[in-house]
Amino acid sequence: MTNIVEIRNLTKTFGEVVANNNVRLNLRQGEILALLGENGSGKTTLMNMLSGIYQPDSGDIFINGRKVVIHSPEEAKRLGIGMVHQHFKLIDTLTAADNIWMGTESEPFYLEEKLAFAEKCNPCDSSDPKVLSSQKRKLLKAKINLRVRAFGYKLGKFIKGQPLRKQRFETIDQITHDFGFDLDSRKTVSDMAVSEKQTCEIVKVLFYGAKILILDEPTAVLTTQEIQKLFATMRRMKERGCSIIIITHKLNEVLEISDRVAIMRKGEYITTVDTKDADEQLLTELMVGEKVELHIDRPKTDFDRPLLEIRNLTVKNDEGSVAIDDMSFYIRGGEMLGVAGISGCGQKELCEAIAGLRKIEKGEINHKGQSLIGLPPKKIIEMGISMSFIPEDRLGMGLAPSMSITDNMMLKTYSEGRFNPFVNRKKARERAKQLIDALNIVTPSTETPVRRLSGGNVQKVLVGREIESSPNVIITAYPVRGLDINSSYAIYDILNEQKKNGVGILFVGEDLDVMLALCDKIMVICHGKLMGVVHAEKATKEQLGLMMTGALDLQIENAKPYGIAKDSNIAEEAHDDENK
Amino acid sequence: MNSSVMAIILTLCEAIRRGTPLLLGTTGEILNEKSGSLNLGVEGTMAVGAITGALLGLSTSSLFLALIGAFAGGMFCGLIYAFLTITLKANQNVTGLAITIFGGGLCLFVGETLKSSGKFPAYTTEFYSVITGGGIPLLKDIPYVGQLLFSYNALVYIAIAIAVVVWIYISKTKSGLRMRAAGENPAAADSVGINVDAERYKNIIVGSGIMGLGGVYMALFINNGLWNTDWINGYGWIAVALVIFANWSSARAIWGSYIFGLLLALKSRMPSLASAFPSILSWSTSIPTELFDALPFIVTMLVLIFTSMRKHKSTGSPAGLGLNYFREER
Amino acid sequence: MTKTNKDQLIKISKRQNLALKYKLLLTLGAILLSLVLGGILLACLGYNPIKFYTEMIMGNFKNASYVKLMVRALIPLLITSLGVSLAFKMRFWNIGGEGQFIVGAIIAMTFSLLIGDSLPSPLGAVVVVLLGTLGGGLYALFVAVLKVKFNTNETLMTLMLNYVALYLASYMLKTDFFAIQGQGVPAFKVIAESLWLTEINIGKFSFDTALFIAVALTIILFVYFKQSKQGYELNVVGDSPNTAKYAGMKVNRIIVRTMFLSGAIIGMAGALKLCGSSAGHTFSANITGGVGWTSIIVAWLAKLNPVGIFIASLLMSILERGCAFARTSLGISDAMSDVLQGIILFTVLASDFFINYKISFRKKAKLSPEVAGAGQSGEIGTSDDVAEERETDGEITPSAITETAVADVENADRVQADSAKESDGSENAVTDDKTTQENAEETAPKDENTPNDPVPQKEETFSPAKKKTAVKKSATTKNTAKKPTTTAKKPATAKKTAAKGSVSAKKTAAGKTAGKAKKTSVKGGADNE
Structure with a gap:
């Protein structure tokens, strides 16, 4: 079995973060390989290197045994590699046919080969000067002739290729049909449903002759039937000789469709197993690894009454589909509730909804008995709810990149002092200094623009600032994303401090080990649905893993609803209302 | 009876006359914008095209050379703009304004210098007849219709032809498709192998050349080849507005520019119209001419407001308009 | 398409930050440049730039009333x-x-x-x-x-x-x-x-x-x-x-x-x-x-900083008044101030680029004193070596004069023989390139991982053009032998060396390389002559 793709010792670092560390991977000709791993395991980075979007820092890629360096998506395309990304690269205002077809170039003239051949056929090797010169003349004539013909050929092809013929729809339709898809090539992308867009992307990639297909989380946007259709497609492609890599989290799908499974964890390649030898248990173990004993403090506090209560919350995401589906949970004062879930399961939307940045379709959010729905973000901040979400690009939501650390520290408190038109930088500067010392933020000064800090330090500023405002509910998402051990621990300490002060903390994280050590309870979300809430002390990583992938739903298992506090403030209110 | 019909026809002729430079400017700008570049340097580009074309044409008495010169002058401005915004990734708004200031200044400078030193070329009589005459020989003598449709100079017809060709290019050819893709979503176009930078360069330069033609039209046909400091007089800005009015389609721009041309023509034609139709239009004599001057701009503002108010936003405006594309930031 | 060669020649990356003094220096330099350009324009039109600029200054500071006008x-x-x-x-x-x-x-x-x-x-x-x-x-x-x-x-x-x-x-x-x-x-x-x-x-x-x-x-x-x-x-x-x-x-x-x-x-x-x-x-x-x-223009020039705006306004006023004065004294149209302003803005916009972005040229990989004019140092990554590799126009380097080259030469012989048979040269030229390529790879010293699997045969699905590109890319083994086969021209070169036999092949190759130091590099030392 030949390896059509071989990846050896590929390393990619972003600043301080090692996204891929000496990763190896083999894709065999004609197989479907699933690439499995948690968030932050480096799967997408690896595939991005294969498809020419990133360049590796070191390591080699071999296609068909030949070493290649892939500089751009076009080069990947020529090598027969086609990737269908999670975020589609389609032009909304064009039809499917145009999107697919617009990258085509006409058949080249092979000028260089023909010139070389001409040279071979007209050797200039005579010792007789007269013969030699006539040989040279013949060669020159042949070369000129070729060049003229090349130009004419290109010109002709260009002119001929210009008019957009109606025919192109039929051509694309034909090709789509041949591949076994059902796509209306005349439909404009903006009119398409998500699954149709995905089909379009797949056809596009196949159209350019891709023999190595990479699908990044393709099933995330599909319904069950559509998933089955996709699988049928994949098998069809396999029969035609394609080799497929599918990045996914869903164990059931892995087991259903793949021939082998490669697992990555925290930027490292773990191993590849044959699917027929694997089961969910094994895969989860490989994916999450052994439980690492982290010495993170978990101070015991007296849990207070529920500070924040969410009931039947339903929230939509930017694309219009449901991000949070009828979810209920609560956070007590002095309690740290972890939120585990695969990236994209709705955590971002959840945080935004609570902070007042996203519309709520239905449900209740109650803070100390008071409803937060419809309140402007500023009010929510004033009520003591602080939200710090560290997105992948870190600077997007919480910080102003060109402004100094001091200025960013003041972001939520600058308007203090009702009648004072001026901002008080002194206080903010002191707080910034304290923060820099406490968290070992590496920066030339307090006035350095935030975008000049390295990723980890940016986060420290962000988290530190949130803590500063003495909130009573802290929502923090990925606060230690990309940080080194020491900084991470510093942040855990800060959070624990707050916990001891009676603050309720919602901790959205990636690292299950950390959450198991740090949090009191952990709730797991899968596809916007609550899978269950477990006590961190008693939970196992496998359990969490299974819940994250949807294989285990505690609410169903244990037949009781999670997320509703017995001493809820909401119930009291209702009670009061009745009494009135 | 005859005179009122003539009044209308003459007004329409004037509308077409005034509308032609607008058409050229708009078509050029459409090429710019469709590929993703919001080129605010139309006014300056037209000015440079005007001076180079006029100088070349007047000194050689050849309309053909005038057009070549104007196109080259426009391309020059386009090249500067493209280089700054694409290769050097400068802010498009500011660069466009720089072109406007520079181009306008250059035209003024060269013109005034030549004028004051007496070296500004004057037109020969034959050239003058080219400028003021024109029209398709036999057809233009047809009563009324001939005047209305066939009596214009070559550039009017060329302008229409260019607009049609550009329309075909954008909507019906493969290169046009790729160009639209580059303007709409450069990242997606890049992923399919379209060279976004090259597309933009091409279209900016050619579009600017077309704008230059609009400029020389102003110089030769509206100002009759005589130097004055107000050759372009804001027509460049109207063209920018016209692009929106025409919803980024150069075919629509044809009648759009004639409508705006009508607004501009009314300024000079209103009195004769009023006397031809006293019953309907007598009040019009009291309208200040400045209102007619301002009318195209006011109409554009209204168009801007109404199009932005529309909830259902399906415009021809490319989504990537005004944004520079840097591949690294994928 | 070989456009990608150029992409790697000049790498543009966003800069983190430039110290204030450099920013000021660049902006100042831009303004000076624009004055020079303006001077050139004046000279073309027959005016004396020096005189013009002196009049410009005079127009502002000659006496109190001029200052007031300014x-x-x-x-x-x-x-x-x-x-x-x-x-x-x-x-x-x-x-x-x-x-x-x-x-x-x-x-x-x-x-x-x-x-x-x-x-x-x-x-x-x-x-x-x-x-x-x-x-x-x-x-x-x-x-x-x-x-x-x-x-x-x-x-x-x-x-x-x-x-x-x-x-x-x-x-x-x-x-x-x-x-x-x-x-x-x-x-x-x-x-x-x-x-x-x-x-x-x-x-x-x-x-x-x-x-x-x-x-x-x-x-x-x-x-x-x-x-x-x-x-x-x-x-x-x-x-x-x-x-x-x-x-x-x-x-x-x-x-x-x-x-x-x-x-x-x-x-x-x-x-x-x-x-x-x-x-x-x-x-x-x-x-x-x-x-x-x-x-x-002023606001942009001053980067929206009030103090900068004061200075820039001053500058522009001096410019405008100066040009107005020059009109009366020298007869130069005062539209010159618009022209100058435009040019200043252009140069400042251009200088902004250098403030915000960093240009790095691909470094010529490895040693070799002969590698003259090979481009300045800058960031290198593995990709740079690739780019450099692709630039080769088929010359055989001295270091290739090892068994590798000999093997190449022998293969070139084969290439010769094979291609002579075929009528359609193109397919084979490329195929043979590939073969030569592969052999060269195998004989090269293995200082890094090489694929374990046997080299597969050509795939029918790839078109010749694509194959060629693939071949190009794989010519990036970092080790010694510069493969003579990245372009189809190489058979010709290889042919020449083959015709002359191994020993003279060495000499010729070496001679060629010494002459064309431009794009080649010496790897592993030239200890073979």
């Missing part, structure tokens, strides 16, 4: 630029400086004529100026509201409004309210004396009142940006609207407020000019003097 040009420019920068800082492209200026002057004029003498000076002047300020603010507010409500394009709206204001102003000349008719050329009325902004005398110098206002405004705005809450909000909204929203700021309100202030300041400039002596205490259709356009 100051009079400075004031409206400075104020307007401050106003424009306010909007620009928020990334709100207020191109309507001309219009807001005119409106400020119109409103001031209107009320001046209405009030006449009834208010004592300077109260009257204050009232009139304030009203003008308000007028300018409202004119801008209109656009801001539309932007916030409907996302109307502010660039175009403000632009259109410029022309509306301009034509309104020229219309005013025809009315009896504003102008005196019936004198051949109608002239605008002059406002009442009590409304005049006179000069303030300090010692033996007299300064326009408006100058103090302008300077005060600069300081106020500086403080506003740096220290005030509103300024802080402005900065955040301009930097990252999402962050502002997230922090609870009312972004829309901030935008509207700022735009109002921007227009108000510009309107004030207009009103001040009306009441001041520079315009003769009267209105005119070109009361702006083009300040709405120049202010944009």
